[in-house]
Amino acid sequence: MKTTLTFLIFFLFKIDLIFAQLSLKEIMQGETFVGHLPENQRWSLDGKHIYFDWNNSNELGNTTYEFDGLSKLVTKISPENENRTISYDKNQADFKSQVLSLDGALIEFDKKTKIPKLIFQASESVFNVQRLNDDTKIVFQMENNLFLVASGAQSSIRQITNFKSGDKKNKNSDSTFLMKQQSELFKYVKNKNDKSNWNKTQKSKPLFTFPMEHFLGDGNIEELQIDPFQKFVIVRSTFNQKEVETSVQNFVTANGYTQNFVARGKVSQDEPNQKVAIYSIERDSLIWLDFSNLTNIRSKPKYMDASGNGRFEKDRALFIHPFVFSKTQNMALCDIRSADNKDRWIVLVDLSKATVKEVEHQHDEAWIGGPGISSWNSEIAVLDWLVDGKSFYFQSEESGYSHVYSYNLSSEKKEQLTSGNFEIYAIELSADKKKFYITANKTHPGNRGFYHFEIATKKWIPIFEDNGFFDVQISPNEKELAIRFSNSNSPWELYFAKNVPNEKMVQITHSTTEKFKQYQWRKPEVIQIPASDGVGVYARIYEPTAEKKNGAAVLFVHGAGYLQNAHNYWSNYYREYMFHNLLTDLGYTVLDVDYRASEGYGRDYRTAIYRHMGGRDLLDFVDAKSYLVKKKGIDSNRVGIYGGSYGGFITLMGLLTTPNEFACGAALRSVTDWAHYNHEYTSNILNYPETDEIAYRQSSPIYFAQNLKNPLVMLHGMVDDNVQFQDVVRLSQRFIELGKKDWDLAVYPIESHGFKEAYSWYDEYRRIFELFEKNLLRIKN
Structure with a gap:
């Protein structure tokens, strides 16, 4: 009893002591405590202003604000003028x-006057x-068809496609035999048919043609594209295959x-499949492209056939990205992914001619991905013309890191432009x-610097590469930059700078609250830990x-899996960052x-x-x-672990597959069975159940x-x-049936995956x- 009382007094004393500096309740208020940070910076039409949220x-x-490049003043845009802030x-x-x-209408803005003009509304x-x-013509889409706006002497608005979903219905639903028989037997029917046929011959030719109906089947039509x-x-x-939806x-x-x-369906081998057709406006004809000659289109992955020689009976399902048109020739580039994400073809x-020529094939026995490439099949990758109609650039992980490559159509040769043990995160020609304008983690994996890269010489020119993240938007004339910048203990702020080396940034926003600034936030050191492999x-x-120092430690597991948190800039997990400061003070x-x-x-x-999720990642x-x-002199019996989403999953795997390693764990919004998670994410990593x-x-x-042995709290x-x-x-039902103890479940009735309410955050982190x-702060007698 005496020991327990001593512990409680000491426990309460410590909480009061630390909360004099940081209050758990306050830091869980999020932006109310930290400050509302600027987002989504973009340049105005004329390049004289920066808009941001x-x-x-x-x-x-959030509302829209404007920074004037001349006066250097920041102005809040009123709601009635919101639609005039065109980026x-x-x-x-x-x-x-x-x-x-x-607002659903077609509007034209003059770049000099910024005066709007209504073109079309329905x-x-x-x-x-x-x-x-031709700059006198504009194309837009309504429902499943394209419309052409032509200005000048021959101004008009007309529909240029006539696509229909489904299949064409057969108007002659009766058998041809019966129809022929009726006409032979009955004069009335024959006369009626003759009159109908004669009427058709008497119709005058229309002054303007209208495109024929083209039926596209039962697929969902994606956004249509027209060539230049x-x-x-x-x-x-x-x-789409028939997906079984879930309910929340x-x-x-x-x-x-x-x-x-x-809500979403669950992971399944029933992949959607995309097809693409070319419609000739002049010929009013539709031709579906054939991709059956793509390299290894029928190859089985090694997990299904270890020999590597296995073949499917049919072509694998595909995801076909939007075309990248040449502005000088009747050609286009296209990025194609196998639905199982093992292969990529450019x-x-x-x-x-409606023909396809393969110029680049990438295969990954795990899954295609990386910056500028994306592991999400439907997300557009970096792919564009370098010299129109002659060469193009793209990103690939061929070297082990995501870098920029070029391909010359005449020589049919590929060249690696950037190289090194770092990755390219953004690129603009x-x-x-x-030259390219590039964002890369060139100096440290946890930095995002901004560079000019001279294509001919492959020379890198650093513009900003200090520790932190330089999130850059380039002005229309490419002479100025709108920059969101942060480092590990300073939240995002908006800056302005010239697009030249050794330039000092001018700060535009000051967002953090006085309460936030009162505390001396740590700049955590980014270290390397030697793993067992x-x-x-x-x-x-x-x-x-x-x-x-109390000899106890907490391991934090970030979410998503493919996400970075051991970096030198302001974390998306900023509440956790503040919580870690609180724990360190303790x-x-x-x-x-x-x-x-x-x-x-x-x-x-x-x-x-x-x-094997929960394998090498957990071993780390x-x-x-x-x-x-x-x-670091930590007691091996006093190490806890926690995290959310994928981090919650790793916490569970830690307590259940290595039950002697972690003294306790907190698993937030955790995946407990991957067969019940979504298709896009899970099938990349674990294939299909x-x-x-x-x-x-x-x-x-x-x-x-x-295997549950040590205390666990789950929060969802x-x-x-x-x-x-x-x-x-x-998972709770499994624990109940197995008679497991020392586990708790806290539920939050109004919260989704990302919590919104401060009181929910506080309850969770309390x-x-x-x-x-309780489990790590043990006091010796």
Whole structure:
């Protein structure tokens, strides 16, 4: 009893002591405590102003602000003028005006006067606005068809495609025999048919033709594209397999009744398949492209056939990205992915002949991905013309890191332009085609510097490359920069600078609150931990002073898997960052690990979890614990682990597959069974549950529930439509059936995957804090 009382007094004393500096309740208020940070900076049409989203007056949400490049003044845009803050579109750089869909109408803005002009408005919304080589013409889409706006002497607005969903219905539903018989037997029927046929011959020829109907089947028509010469339209159609949707329940509603809403399906081998056709406007004809000659289009992956020689009976399903047209020739580039994401092809399409030529093939036995490439099949990768119609550039992980390559169509040769143990995160070709503007982690995996890269000499010119992240938007004339910058203990602010080396940034916004600025926030050191397989694993470490150090440690697991958090800029996990400062003040050592599968470290690091999530990634945390024990004097029996989403999953795998390693764990919004997660993410890493059951079994915590030994708290939003509440319910039932103790489940009835309410955040982290204090902060007699 005496020991318990001593512990409680000491516990309360410590909380009061630390909360004099940081209050858990305050830091969980998020932006209300930190400040509302600027987002989405973009240049105005004329390049004289920077627009950005901000909330500098503590309103209920962000509004648009304007920075004047001449006066250097920041002005809040009123709601009635919001639609006049049109941002610059590089794709319309060569035109005197800029056209866009605004509130469903087609609007044209003069770049000099910025005066809007209404071009077209109807009850149906206008979208997918496109420009042609002829600047007097504009194309837009309504529903499943394109319309052409022509100005000048022959001004008109007309429909140029006539696409229909489904199949053409046979009007002659009766048998031809019966129809012929009726005409033979009955004079009345014969006369009626003769009159009908005669009427058809008497119709006058229309002054203007209208395109014929073309039926596209049961697929979902993606956004249509028209080539710059107004000759061809590209039709991409997605044919979905029948997906079984899930349902999420909302228990706290305005009307008092429980409401169900439809959510995503679950991972399955039933992949969607895309097809693409070229429609000739002149010939009014439609030709579907043939991709059957793509390299290895029928090859089975090695997990299905270890010999590597296995073949499917049919072509694999494909995802076909939008075409990248030449402005000088009737050709286009296209990025194609296999639906299983093992292969990527870049092809050259001859629009006139409707033929396809493969120019680049990439294969990854794990899955295609990386910066500028993307592991999401439908997300557009970097692919554009370098010299129009002659050469193009793209990104590839061929070297082990995502770098820029060029391909010459005449010589049919590929050249690697950038190289090194770093990755290219953003790339933009200059107007004179002589250099790239590049964002890369060239100096350190945890930095994002901004550079000019001279294509002819391959020379790098640093513009900004200090520790931190330079998120750059280039002005229309390419002479100025709008920059969002942060470092590890300073949140994002907006800056202005000239686009030249050694330039000093001018700060535009000051967003942090006085309360936030009162505390001396740590700049966690980014270290490398030697993993058991010899790889150096990056991590952020928070170390207390020697007099406060209590010998306990907490390991934090970031979410998403492919995400970086051991970096030198302001974290998306900023509440966790502040929580780690609080823990460090209490004497804990905190380690935030960029485990295997994290972003920023190349292809092998990215794919190290293939077919076994909770394998090599979890071992990085076991190795991190070993490092803390050996190098930082941490008690091996007092190391806890926590994280959300993928981080919650790793926490569960840690407690269930290595039950003697971690003293306790907190798993937030965790995947417990990968067969119940979404298709796009899961199928890349674990293939399909129908074809790779082993991968799903060895990667899912629910199969290891019997091993629970140490205290666990699970926390989950009940309206989570990403990692659904069902996940944690199913694991809870397993624990109950197995008679497991020392586990708790906290549910949040109004929260989805990303919590919104400060009181939910506080309740969640109060429970996590109490878990660590109870199980890691042991006082010796």
